[in-house]
Amino acid sequence: MIKRFDLRKRIVAGLIIYTCLLTIAVGVNGYIVNEKIEELVWEELLDLETTHFYKKEGLINEDLEGKESRLVWYNEGKGDVIPSIFNQLGEGIHDEIKYLDKEYIIKVIKENNNKYILALDITEIEKHEETMLVSTILLTIFAVLFVAYITYRQMDKFIGPLLALAEQLKTISPEKDVISVEGLDDRFYEYSVINAALNDYLNKSHQYIKQEKIFFETVSHELRTPISVISGAIEHLLDHPDTTTRIKPHVQRISRITAEMEELLAMLLVLARSKEKLNQYSVHIDLYKEIPSIIEYHKHLCIDKQLSVRNEIQTAFIVYAPLQLLRVTIGNLLRNAIEHSDKGIIRIYQEGSSIIIHDPGHGMTAEEISQLYRERVRAGTSSINGIGVELILKICQHYGWRLEFESEKTKGTKAILKLDASRVSME
Template identity: 45%
Template sequence: MHNRPNLRNQIIIGLSIYSLILTLIVGLHGYIVNENIEKLVWKTVLDVEFDYIKKRLDKDPDFSASVKDSFYWYDEKNTGKVPKAFFALNAGIHDEIDYDNKKFVVMVEEKPYKQILAMDITHIETYESMLLASTFVFTLIVVFLMAITAYWALGRLINPILQIAKDISKLPPNGVGNKIQLEKSVPYESFLISDALNQYMDRIQQYMHREKKFINTASHELRTPISVISGAMEVALNHPDTAPSLIPHLQRAARVSHEMEELLALLLTLARDKDRLQRISEVIDLRSELPNIIENHLFLCSGKKLSIENQVTSTLLVSAPAQVLRIAIGNLVRNAIENSDHGIIQIYAENQTLFISDPGQDMDTAELRDFYTRLAQSGQQGFGGIGIDLILRLCEHFEWQLQFKPAHEKGTIVMLSFT
């Protein structure tokens, strides 16, 4: 399971954090503005009331100003009646002073003596707290609803893309198969992606068709002249007037012609569809084919202290065209011979898997020079088969598994699994 972050979750989390930060900034700004306005309001209200009470006291010293519409008046002449919470305040306006389980805004003046006007704002603070709590809850609800809406909207955009990715993983490499189908309700952008991929699949299919047609045509066109050359080589080799000095060169030309025939057969096989290959395939016992394959490649061991040991004693059934199977295994045997200079090449089978183990090379520079000199003089230089790359393509075409691994001491073990 991959550990990459989910794009949808990242967007939702980022959007929610952004909304909360924005709400916090706006709320903080509103709180600061509210506090400043509140101070101005309290100052205006208390100034008016303070002046009114002072004027009444100047006209009537016996005026009772203790309580008036939630206003409370205290002065230094009656210190016994002044609450300690108010008397300890300095001159000015003080908001949210707690006294007797209530909230007060208090205005204090100290000229000519300390005079205090307090106003009960408990109900106002209670309402303000309720308003703040409701605003906070409403903000959370809005952020939650916005996250749900964004999640749904992103799903409409991302889910089709995820579906396209799943469909792409099921598409065959040759462009043949079902096209990517999306519902009509998907966004236009997702439709563009799927339509572009379908057009790309069509181009791949057309390219594969042209490639197979070209390989098929070229292989058929080359088969006739190569067959003529092979026949001419066989006649020349068996002709009594052929000079002995020409025989190695004719044998070399015959082997190259045979390799070309194998290459054409392989190309024709790769150009055919799997369904067609199934129709021309036959069940072959590889145990009976291996001796002939080994014998056809023994000449490559000439000049080497190398032998091939066939240890396949049980039945190994493979469904494939006979010529293709011989080409594939023959080239693996050829590759083992080319990679070895002395020792034993072991061929054995286990559980529908053929193993070819070569001992590897252990020649010094002089031995390698002498070996390739003998090959050049005998006309056997230049053998190389059709190449591992094409064998891998062939195995992929038949859904075989071809693997290489180093042997315990030296050399290579080739594993060809037919399961």
């Protein structure tokens, strides 16, 4: 079994190590500052005490004698000249007082109308403090850059493969024979789990779509034969001399439904094919010549309605697409427009690479609509014919077209079929 790293543990371990290093660095810096200040304070204190003892015993120490003390005492009662910058300070402790290019910490005492001032030279301490401040800033900048670099590297290991996976998913299509992803680094346990789960899901989806296409194709082929037999029998029945005028309308209705069933089966066969295979059936179709025949085929739906269909395409409008697919799509949009209209004119016209079917909608009164539906129920035509808008949308998605609807109150509905502009010409 391949041993894989746990990415989560690596990221957590990296953050813990960085935190420990940063803590150590801050601690060491504070320790150095503290030690330096402590050294200066003890040095000054011991120098003062040593000088005191030497003077008390009448001894002379040449090192201490020539050394300038950092601590200065001013007694106003003895006539000591107090620098004006010190003299103007009030009672208490005052830090970082600059005098003669040096910095002092001052303690001012007032007793018996006399002022006593103790001044400690902290110039060296301040310089060391500035040095340590600069060092701390540089160390902080380095720490920020270091953690940014480490975080970027770790997050790149985490996000980079996911972005690569997203790019792969963009190119994957259920219509392809091989569907798998390899965008994740399988050295890490988490990525291997995601890889396996995604590939399993994609494989199941591919198998499901494949079985669905096989089902569509099989059913379509199995039903085609009996429907063709029924269609032939109906044609024979319509031409038979014993068929009375009373029976003929019912037979014609059966003939139309049978034709619609054949149309539906043809459409299912189209949807069972991949887009690449579908392109083999594409031909140049002039809708200027094709739409009149589509209107003629659906003219019977306007019977008993004050409704007409008008073709407003006046010039050649050539589309490169499968003939059956385009004919069925436009035909069903026209059928739906007729079903949802009562009187007026249904206009079919072209804008750019789009075909628009504009119906007038229900322009009848409530009583007229009620009467119309009662007549449809009695005639057995209350249901909408055709393959429906949902299946038309699936066709559009399958071939890269777009179907949109625009409705305005009292002005009807526009069904806008946006074709692929690269496959449309006006010549």
